[in-house]
Amino acid sequence: MPEPVLPSTARTLLARTARVQREGRAPGLVAGVVRDGGLAWSAGRGDVAEPHTDVQYRLGSISKTVTAVAVMRLRDEGRLALDDPLDRHVPGTPFGDRSVGQLLSHLAGAAAESPGGWWERVPGGPLADLRLSGEHVVLGEARRFHYSNLGFGLLGELVARLRGRSWEDVVTAEVLGPLGMTRTTPRPSGRAAQGYAVHPWADVVLPEPEHDAGVMAAAGQLWATLADLARFAAFLLGDTGDVLSPATLEEMAVPAGVDGSSPAWSAYGLGLQVLRVDGRTLTGHGGSMPGFLAGVFVDREEGTGGVSLANTTSGLDVLVPGLLADLRAAEPRVAEPWRPAEPPVPLEQLGVWYWGPAPHALRAVDGGLLHLGPLPGRSGRASRFRRDADGTWVGLDGYYAGEPLRIAGDHLDLGTFVFTRSPYDPAAPVPGDVDPRGWSATAGEA
Structure with a gap:
């Protein structure tokens, strides 16, 4: 009752x-x-x-x-x-x-x-x-x-x-x-x-x-x-x-x-x-x-x-x-107490990933899910993901609803978007490749 x-x-x-x-x-x-x-x-x-x-x-x-x-x-x-x-x-x-x-x-x-x-x-x-x-x-x-x-x-x-x-x-x-x-x-x-x-x-x-x-x-x-x-x-x-x-x-x-x-x-x-x-x-x-x-x-x-x-x-x-x-x-709802839980992926796969120059955080959340979204104070797309039987993660909501997320050692592949450990990491398979001249303080001609 x-x-x-x-x-x-x-x-x-x-x-x-x-x-x-x-x-x-x-x-x-x-x-x-x-x-x-x-x-x-x-x-x-x-x-x-x-x-x-x-x-x-x-x-x-x-x-x-x-x-x-x-x-x-x-x-x-x-x-x-x-x-x-x-x-x-x-x-x-x-x-x-x-x-x-x-x-x-x-x-x-x-x-x-x-x-x-x-x-x-x-x-x-x-x-x-x-x-x-x-x-x-x-x-x-x-x-x-x-x-x-x-x-x-x-x-x-x-x-x-x-x-x-x-x-x-x-x-x-x-x-x-x-x-x-x-x-x-x-x-x-x-x-x-x-x-x-x-x-x-x-x-x-x-x-x-x-x-x-x-x-x-x-x-x-x-x-x-x-x-x-x-x-x-x-x-x-x-x-x-x-x-x-x-x-x-x-x-x-x-x-x-x-x-x-x-x-x-x-x-x-x-x-x-x-x-x-x-x-x-x-x-x-x-x-x-x-x-x-x-x-x-x-x-x-x-x-x-x-x-x-x-x-x-x-x-x-x-x-x-x-x-x-x-x-x-x-009578506001009193939240259940937080308790430690094993993450659904290895710890080294969590943390900051970059979509181009934009930092995002991949973190484990309740229910064995993953959440990928922009860092606090920044705008961007966010979604939760659930693991399918084949190991692929599938978006549950937001922009990436229904989209597959695949986690590799050096990048995330999300519906053709590639997230890397550093902004446009040249060692990762960035679509369109990365300009070999790298980052520079001078915005010169291409």
Whole structure:
């Protein structure tokens, strides 16, 4: 069980939650913070039954992340590749040449919504009922991020066809069940909140409809309790069990098409939103359906997560990043103690290396990794590297993500860049060779 937050922290979190519920005029709002694998604090405001952790609300697009987990399981089993064209698994759509990975990261150019009636408010049917055509391809592939509910409906169909059973059955058996999310269901079950629209100019409410979205269910169908959503936050923090490997979860959280080193951005990975808020990187997903708003985001560096569920269509301020900021300010994470560890390469291979005249440091870091980056106070490219089975080191992030690093006695070979022990060492295989006249105080003619 996680250690509860301090009473003063609980007061701060409750004050923020109460303010958001009142100012956003949500009929009911439940929220919590997660650390050490479970809820360390939670509260309900408004018309919320107790225990507030066991009332279902619609998750909306958080369902997309669950769908993405099911897709990545198929990838890890070798049943598909992210570069596979959709037509290989779901033939006959106008998106046949778009890849599975592009659909997961909203880079496939698919229309934002499915054709026909507003799918979030009217019942849906099978894929054939959508009657997709070329007009639903609105952008070229990999041209730009374009959020697509339709794309995730197609991914749900892919999951169903490759598994030979419905999307609902697959995610229940392979994701929700193993994570212990027994109160997460495709339709409301047991105690569940009624969804409402709140009038913009008066304090009156209107019930919103609920239905089976058919093939679009994979984009927003699921209902869950706060306790179950907290379990999903723990999953996003790395408690993946047998559902996914930690490496695959980390892969899902890599922003697509965005430079993650910039100070502020919002991006999308493989079924996960990635946000930069007040200098922190948060991963997770928000959700909305008529009558409901939801959010689950985690700060993996801090080891904390936040969850919220409300039964209102719109108007609620984003709550979770504020809860995480409050928790971080009141009870900052205490780092694990440093302990000596054997480096993954001989000591003589570590230390200063030069890319041309620019000094960089190669050092061992936690997890058996290497880090290559400029010396403090200098600008330049930096990346972490993991050793592959063949002895090559592969970049994990930054400019050198995916690039091979090979370590020789007198140089490093990194994606055609050669790092040497001294600036442009003439004894090393420097591309273009080194001018035999060497370094000089005179910048004469060549």
